[in-house]
Amino acid sequence: MPVFKTPFNGYSVKFSPFYEQRLAVATSQNFGILGNGRLHVIDLSPAGPIAEIAAFDTADGVYDVSWSESHDSLLIAAVADGSVKLYDLSLPPTSNPVRSLSEHTRETHSVDYNSVRRDSFISSSWDDTIKLWTIDRPTSVRTFKEHAYCVYSAAWNPRHADVFASASGDCTARIWDVREPGSNMILPAHEFEILSCDWNKYDDAVIATSSVDKSIKVWDVRNYRVPVAVLNGHGYAVRKVKFSPHRGSVIVSCSYDMSVCMWDYMVEDSLIGRYDHHTEFAVGVDMSVLVEGLLASTGWDELVYVWQHGTDPKAP
């Protein structure tokens, strides 16, 4: 399957919700510690190599990217300088970014576009806050400040327009409703920093969290005392966790152990696939909504892989 080489270290990869062949890739120079960043938009083609549709440079690393759910050409990027930038592929490079929203006081680490209420998105930052934005406003709608440490990830509930979850270095995950003043639920999900969280796409009460403790835990927010499942198998911190858009119990994850793992948390031998194609930390992974089983991953080896589950990502 196709491979794309990025000049900088990969940080995040996302399939377009509109075009099955299109992906966005967030990259940062020097592992995001210092230097520039670049946002790539690439197209797979059945025969030839991956084609780069667009590339946007930033003055600091790009840590995350999210496609708009309302416009096929709109992208949001989380930039290490604390800004959130909007890019429009339909506009010439000189007009991009169409907006640069600088409110976070520290690195913005994640962005997520609301798939239900399609004019809003959230960003999470190392300044311990999460911010709610809408496409048409120059400033954030709300700031959620409760976490006691960096918020590494925030993800909208796929069913409820107002509900999202956040994962923080304060070892908690929190569930929020943007209509409420504070968080609805505090989930002391791990004993180490929590790096990522995602909602089950078929059960709106189930979330997964991944942590520096190398585990992934699946939780039912209606009964959060014990995890529904604990998935062990990664050898280092689990950097990103993502539920399958096609199968309710399937999760994909990537880790500093350089591997991408596929899990089914409902079955006994949960680990159903393991891919060791990256040669440095694997930090970004996504599953296509439009093509079942299509996976993409990126890592600090500056490579983006796209492959079908069950096949060898490195196979030509």
Add this chain to the structure above:
Amino acid sequence: MAMRDLVTGGAACAVPGSSSSSNPLGALANALIGSSSQKERLQEIPTSALNSSGNNLYAGGVDPLSALPGSELEHPLHQQNKGSEFINGFHAANDNRLAEVWDGIQNPQIPHFPPGQPQLQPELNGPPQRVLSSFLHSFVNSSHGGVPFGPTQLPVLGLSEGDKRCIRDRSSIMARHIFADRSEDFINGQVNALLSSLEIDNQGMARGPMPGRYPELEQYWGESQAMPPRPHGADGWADEFAQHRAGQGDPNAWALSFERQHGTGGWASEFEHEQSQMASVGQMAGPNIPSLAAMEQTRMLAHTLAQNNNPKFQNSKFLQFVSKMSRGELTIEDNQVKPASADWANEYQQQYNAGPSSWADQFAHEQVSRAPERWADDFANERVHHGPVDEQWVNEFSKLEVNDWADEFGRQVGEGILGDDSADNWASAYDEYLNEQAVLKEKSDSSRGVYVFSDLNPYVGHPEPLKEGQELFRKGLLSEAVLALEAEVLKNPDNAEGWRLLGVAHAENDDDQQAIASMMRAHEADPTNLEVLLALGVSHTNELEQQAALKYLYSWLRNHPMYGKIAPPELSDSLYYADVARTFNEAAQMSPEDADVHIVLGVLYNLSREYDKAIESFQTALKLKPRDYSLWNKLGATQANSVQSADAIYAYQHALDLKPNYVRAWANMGISYANQGMYEDSIRYYVRALAMNPKADNAWQYLRISLSCASRNDMMEACDSRNLDVLQKEFPL
């Protein structure tokens, strides 16, 4: 070793601070080569020699950032803003340059350098961004093998304050993810090495670790139960392992992972890690033992290499990079990376025999050492950290009038002047280390079930040593009881009860190594003794050796007069946790009044980390046997594992009320206090435990950590010299 990460983690500093302004922007000083003095280099002569040739670093052509769309200007590109040289530099590199540069670093023959020093003055005079990029690369990648990241002298890179802030903040946050299973000290060490090399003020780490919610990690378990069997080194890896598996619930995955862990480095190398952790605590303690700390860094290096034999990691760009950095052409051949503890001394011996002048060469061939350059880097790091910059280790060395360090080393070895109490004397630290290693090796051999008898035992020849031993044990005179019981088993080597009681006495005296050896002998003498089987089951649970633990616990059931019939013999061949647990539950239903069954269940639940159930089982057992002090201790340890340190202290207190001389419970008490951050309190308990049994090595190490965490460096010497009088006076309970 339990809780080392925990405790040290608590000591980490998390105060945001401002970066220093010592480094003028935009200056690329020519790296100093040859005889240029340290001072000159440190002056950071500002020059305008920045290279701005337009070659793009990345083939494929990327527009320089200066060509970015104007809409970006409201949020100006920061590098550009703060120094256009920085941007240009990114495009000015020659790809081959890096390799040359790093090779250059390695060349130990650079004239004029005091021996051992060259790696401290790399000829990193390429374009600054290329240098920086590689440097950051080496930092990030140093996680793969958990290799300590040595500081490197870099040319002035012209980093702006903003750049420095980014590097400082981001590297510290990322390091906590990447090096998650290392101690806080290790992480800080890595970050500090990075920052000091870049001359970034690391006074205030922007974001320390998350405060609070530091759980009592699993590693605690290895220490807190009745009888961890192996020498203290073994606890190290068990703890380490436990930490790896924190939150683990699936016994099968656990077993697999254990095998992996067990198969690679083995516990001996883990011990090294352990030792180095200890020392890095010491290293934080103050500048008085820098060279020792430097040695410890080397040990950690050896350990981590021994531990991680994942070929993928070893083939990663990173390791190649580091190996280039450390000695040129060395590549790691994954299976030849040996557990360092056993081999180090031998290697050393060879080197010594070959003559001191070839020391460096010998070292270069030894994976364990990972080359002297690294070592010296670390040493230099220490110096940098512990003194004003202009007082670097080179100067230190010249104070010692050392012109040729290899010769000096040889001379010192030859004359045996290694005991010099000068803290700067790294050679003595090295020597001490070798001795320690030799001792450790002996210990580890003996730990394999070989019981070591005391010399000069007054009870030998006693008419009834067993009776005397039982009496002494009952009175709580554990060390005396041990002697009497030794006399007994010398007299009657097949007396299972003698061996068993000896094992219990050692366990309560916090001497795991002897305890397990005794229990093994007891088991040999009487393979069906229920108490022995239970004790061995507990020991292996402490060691997280699930299969062995299941074996002994199941044997317990098989040999039990009441439950033997519900335990099908065919199960013994392939024990699965679920089957064993089920059988025990049946047994518990058969006779709910049998405290022993509940105790075993509690142990089993610890094995599967179902601590709530384990606590419940122990509490049930305690209702039946409220005066069983070891049961209270088990309860406490389990509670501590499930992050209930306050409850644990209550349980330990119960155990101590019942048996005031229960050394292990005193030490466990200390651990629980330390886990709650109450280091002063923990010190008092450790001291009390040690007053009762000064041979409890683990407790000495915990004490050291707590002293360090409580900033009681003044007492460190008393601790190191094991001066209990001073300690007891200072920390009365």
